[in-house]
Amino acid sequence: MAGSATRAVLALLLAFVLLATGCAAIPTSGPVGVISAADGDAEAVEPVFDPQGPAPGASPERILLDFITAGTGAGEGYSVARQFLTTSLQDTWQPEERIVLFRSDPRVEKREAEGVYQIQLETTGTIDARGVRSNTTVPSTETLGVRMVQVDGEWRIDEIPDGIMIAQSSARDLLISHSLYFYSSNYRYWVPDARWFVRRTGVTARIVAAMLGGPVTYLQGSVTSAFPEGVKLARDSVPITSGKASVDLTAEVLDNATDLALQQMNQQLSANLVGLNDVTSVEMTSGQPIQLGDAAPDLVVPELTPDVGGEQVAISGNQLVRVRNGSVIEIEGLPSVSSFDPREPATSVSGSAYSFLDEDRTKLFVTAPGSEVREIADGESLTQPSFDPDNWVWTSRRVDGTTEVLAIPPGGSKDNAVVLAAGWLGDRRVKDLRVSRDGSRALIVTDRGETGELLLTGITRSAQGAPQTLTTPLSLPVAVAVDTAKWAGQSTIVASPVSADAEVEPTVLQLSGEQETMAPLVGVLGISAGSDAEDTFYAQTAETLFSRLGTSWVDENLDVLDPAFPG
Template identity: 40%
Template sequence: MRGASKLTSLAAALLALVLVVLTSCAQIPRSGPVGKSTDESAGKPNNAPVFFPVAPRSGAGPESVIEDFYLAGSGYEDDYAVARQYLTQASSVKWKPDQRVLVFRSARVVGTAVENVFNYELDLAYSVDADGIATQLPEGTKENIPATLTKVDGEWRIAEIPDGTAIPEETFKVIYGAYPIYFYDPTYTYAVPDVRWFIKKKTVKAMTSALLGGPAPYLKGAVVSAFPSGMKLARESVPVVSGAAQVDLSAKDLVEASNEDRLRMQTQLALTFRSQPDVINVELRANQDLVRVEDNGSVLPPVRDKDVPARQIAVSNNDLVRLENNKLGPLPDIKSVSALSPRLPAESPVSQTAAFLNAGRTTLYSIVPGQPARALTTRSGLSRPSFGRYDWVWTAGPGANGATEVLAYRPAGIAEGANVPGVTLTPSWLAGRKVKEFRISREGTRALVISELNGKTSVQVTGIIRTGDGTPRDLTVPITLQTAHEPDQGVWVNDTTVAVMKGSASESVTPELVSLTSAAPQPLAPWPGLTALSAGNGPAEIFGQSAEGIFQRLGNGWSPQLKGAVDPSFAG
């Protein structure tokens, strides 16, 4: 029996040999005999890759059998038929490959003290659960998969193995794709993406099952679904017939639902299937019978990827100004706040309310048209204010006992001298952390949080749980995004992407685009002395600030815009 086996350079070489790229177009026919359908091929992109793995080799040792088994796990065709050949008959029946995917940077087989028991030792990049929810993991994260082998007709076979597959990171990027499924904000006004990872040839069914299963943990309580809890598919497939995805649901739940709820279900599915080019419309069915959905105009479609106005708030000559069409002007009906030395301003996307910090970042002020500015809180090291669509302005900083607190205030509509409604949240996952950035997403259900603990920075997205009237109540345990650097600031670019960077007045700075739909950050062009970022609608509307002025991203570079203003920020 051999000792520690080959590293995955051999695995990568084997995968390169067995990868066959299909060059034919895989679109579903849009016409044909009634009843003809294709099931899992909806949305299959052109040139969708298929792996034809190697079957067991005669005389292979235990380590090779384990390695080859996991290589064969990239061949998902026919329910992983080749991979099952490496298992004993009983293990083949019991093994459930779709329970999770472990994506590794490197792997090796190592023996244990127990005879015929080995560990497949992985350096994990990320893991994906049965619902397509991916967890990105820092380099150096290890996991051991135990495997027990026995001989069957003189050949080594795997008798015990945990459910799931393990594949190299390069392979994962080829055969899996990131797909947003959609939920609603609690008012059903906005569509909120929940990005999942699925095999590219199995997306329609996988998306539907994930949607029925509810939002990812970090969105639970922050978003809602039109589908009641417990609703399931009536059959384990979602056929696509002449461009129509036929979603057959449990009859009782669907028939008893109101027309309004059914319309929202249909809309939620249609949004989710947007990435599938061969799905033109959605049919709801109960026991395969078409269920009529009337669109009488009572339900408005939700807004997806909400835009912000094409203007920014900034500071110039020690006062708040508006930056629009590359020109500076006053904020309408806003009194001068020059005596307060404003910095890092924010503007509400739903009213003319503004907020800002003082130069020392120790006091948060708000100001509404026709009133003087008022102090909302004073404490050390406040994060830049950020408004959400409910007109609450947010910041974060240490409380009286030093614990990290997230603060929200609603100054709009409050008479001069009256108390401003406020909320203080102390999520346990922020304990001990210094918050550098807290930015609300455009639809108001999520927040970008950049924080530091013991010199280590985390970039995270949390869900915002609210009461019925929109008052913030709690923050969910967040997901963590991987970045190449240690950023200290970030902004939302669209509903699935943020831009982050570590500002420096003296060095070249490389901002990064970090997307929920990508496994790796995208570096932008470096620029000397960038100290601030802002973003409008999409990656083309990213702005940076240095001592030389304000610049806009242009292709693979930066284009100068104007001088004389600092701390620009789009509404939000």
């Protein structure tokens, strides 16, 4: 993301450089989102929607600071910001190649070389050209090298890295978050891919272009797009007339395209655009309207938000029970499991199968109404089982100082358990593992030494749907230590430390990067969540079960252990 010219004196300055002292490195991956400015932040920079061009006679320092402000004006292709650049740089500068979000006032420093300056920023995150945001849990610093020259007696920027700089206090006004949607590998579910875009004319086209460019790295191989590789927008706009978005695509979209493929493309475009900028329908064109043909019999309408209901499985009286509407209910036809000292239960979405661990977390069992109890896995430090949509049972275990992730097929046993390839786990110890309700992702809490990590990884599968690998994960920075995390819908995660006697503050995280801290509870032993984090978020203590009400908690007066929603 360097500028167009390179010179020896700027070899180090023109790269994006982190200050070596007193700062943490910006990660290469992380959630997208906006960090709000603190209330009463005296140094918050207000957004400027109609920035001014360079003032006559302005110093180099003033030019650079005003250039940062001018970057908030996206109108007419950032025409005002380009006025601060030399003519040659105006033609090559790419403002949305990289967006740096910063807090406090930027600092400009002159270097020894003539015309060379540095912009120093206290950063909270970056957004790349694809709209993928990387956050840090604590502010970091970054230094940008700049070369200034005089043009007709006025200072102008001759070299600067591509991109703009936006104050975090302005981010909510200047940026929008939008989830792209891709198909799960079996086309049954929509899988969200959270991105951020500058709020400006043409943002609809940018969203379509990002979707055509494919999913974020951690989802590659675990989701699919209906659009063939190489298809692009034929023009840099998506006209919207009477609610209909007309998406003009390059001719590759029609190469060997069946009616089913075209209908899947149109369906994916609709999932991404309907509801955005008053879009109510989508039309695909390639020079002229594309005919979709009669509805293909194999066309599946994917689920956007899989519903897991309002019922949980839990342990009460050393038996598996259901928890529903504030009551504990016996599971009819289920064999007694008391002799196994059950803990950490799980159930399939259909409620047709149950799984649990023994008290030592060394054996994994499955059962069902009218069936016996079967042991399907064993090992050290087994994690709470998780059912995917096809009723594979997932867990992890420690083997010779490393971690294995296992998936056991429906009706399976130790003999046909799949050990997923996940070399990136290394020496990490998995504390919690939950498969998403679309079956395309896994939420993993790991512990490496004394450092906890919240990770999001994609699940690749064979053509027959068997799990194969876990992709290189996305790190989700959280401000507090995390011992457990659960899905609360497709784009929401709840996470929490666990302590028998300390005060704990559970957190709600959006994949867009926003976080909400709940009221503290003493002695949180676990959490559970259903299809959302508003009405189906629970915290368990040694004495009772609490449900969420706003940002506070309501005592359900239920003495149960390890409640868990389906999945």
